[in-house]
Amino acid sequence: MTTMFPVDKIISQIDKLPSLPTSVGKVIEVANNPKASPVELSNVIKIDPVLTAKVLKLVNSAYFSLPDQITNLNRAIILLGINTIKNLAISTAVVGQFSKTKHKRFDIDKYWKHCMAVAVLSKKFAQQLKVDKRFLEEYFIAGLLHDIGEVVIIELFPDKLDQMMNKVDAGAGLEEVEREFLGSTHSEIGAALGRHWKISENLIAVIEEHHDPNIAGDFAQMVLTVHMANIYCNQNNLGMPGCHTAAAAPEIIAKLGLDPGMIAEATSNLDEELNKATSFLKTAGAA
Numbered sequence: 371m372t373t374m375f376p377v378d379k380i381i382s383q384i385d386k387l388p389s390l391p392t393s394v395g396k397v398i399e400v401a402n403n404p405k406a407s408p409v410e411l412s413n414v415i416k417i418d419p420v421l422t423a424k425v426l427k428l429v430n431s432a433y434f435s436l437p438d439q440i441t442n443l444n445r446a447i448i449l450l451g452i453n454t455i456k457n458l459a460i461s462t463a464v465v466g467q468f469s470k471t472k473h474k475r476f477d478i479d480k481y482w483k484h485c486m487a488v489a490v491l492s493k494k495f496a497q498q499l500k501v502d503k504r505f506l507e508e509y510f511i512a513g514l515l516h517d518i519g520e521v522v523i524i525e526l527f528p529d530k531l532d533q534m535m536n537k538v539d540a541g542a543g544l545e546e547v548e549r550e551f552l553g554s555t556h557s558e559i560g561a562a563l564g565r566h567w568k569i570s571e572n573l574i575a576v577i578e579e580h581h582d583p584n585i586a587g588d589f590a591q592m593v594l595t596v597h598m599a600n601i602y603c604n605q606n607n608l609g610m611p612g613c614h615t616a617a618a619a620p621e622i623i624a625k626l627g628l629d630p631g632m633i634a635e636a637t638s639n640l641d642e643e644l645n646k647a648t649s650f651l652k653t654a655g656a657a
C-alpha cells in the first residue's frame with residue numbers, strides 16, 4: 371500500500387499539477403523584496419490583465435468594505451499595502467486553480483466554507499493577539515490555504531477517495547486514513563504544493579504543521595493561530611468534511627496567549643464576518 375518514499379512519489383505527481391501563472395510568481399518575487407515599491411508591484415500585476423481585473427474585483431468586494439470604488443491598481447496597493455495585494459494575487463491564483471475540483475464522496479462546499487471560516491477566525495485571533503496590522507491579511511490567507519492539500523488529494527487520487535471516506539465515515543481519523551492509503555497526509559501534500567508554487571515560507575509552515583503545532587518553528591505564532599482557529603471551526607459546525615478534532619491542548623493555548631475572553635470576542639460576530647468573506651471567495655473563483 372505504501373511505498374518507501376511516498377511523499378517523494380506524490381511530489382513528482384504534484385509537479386504535474388499546473389504551475390501558478392507566471393505573473394503570480396512575479397508578484398510573489400517582487401512582494402518578497404522588502405525594498406519593492408508599490409509602482410514595481412503594480413507593474414508586474416499590470417502585465418496580466420486577468421490578474422489585474424481579479425485583484426481590483428477583490429479590492430472592491432464586500433470583504434474590504436472600502437467607501438469608494440478603486441479602479442487604479444497603484445491606488446489599491448497604496449491603500450491596502452503590498453503584502454495584502456500579494457496575498458490577493460496568491461489566493462485568486464490558488465483558489466481559481468481548484469475551483470472546479472469536486473468528488474461525489476467529498477462535500478466540497480462544506481470544505482470551502484471551512485477554509486473560509488478558518489481564514490476569518492485566524493485573522494480575528496491575530497487581531498486579538500495584537501499582530502501588526504500589515505500582517506493580518508497574511509493570517510487570513512494562511513487560514514484559507516491551510517487544508518489545500520485536501521483538494522490536491524481529490525485531484526490526484528479520486529479513485530482512492532471512496533474507500534478512504536468509507537473509513538472516515540466509520541469513525542477513523544482523516545489523517546490516519548490518508549497516511550494509510552497515500553503514505554502521506556493533506557498537510558504534507560499541501561506543503562509540497564506550496565513549495566512547488568514557491569509561496570512564502572510562513573504559509574508553507576502553516577499548511578504543513580497545522581495539525582502538529584508542537585513542531586512549529588520560526589512561524590510558531592501563525593501556525594498556532596491557524597491551529598486554534600481550525601479546532602474552533604471543527605468543533606462548531608464549520609468543520610472540514612471527515613475531520614474529528616480533539617480539543618486544543620492547554621499548553622498550546624497558553625503558548626499562544628489566547629485567553630477565553632479573546633476567543634469569545636473573536637468569535638462573537640463570526641457569522642457576519644463569514645458572509646463578507648464568502649463574497650471574497652466567490653470573487654476569487656471558488657464557490
Ligand SMILES: [Fe+2]
Nearest residue numbers: 516517580581
Ligand atoms: Fe487539516
Ligand SMILES: [Fe+2]
Nearest residue numbers: 516517600610
Ligand atoms: Fe482544517
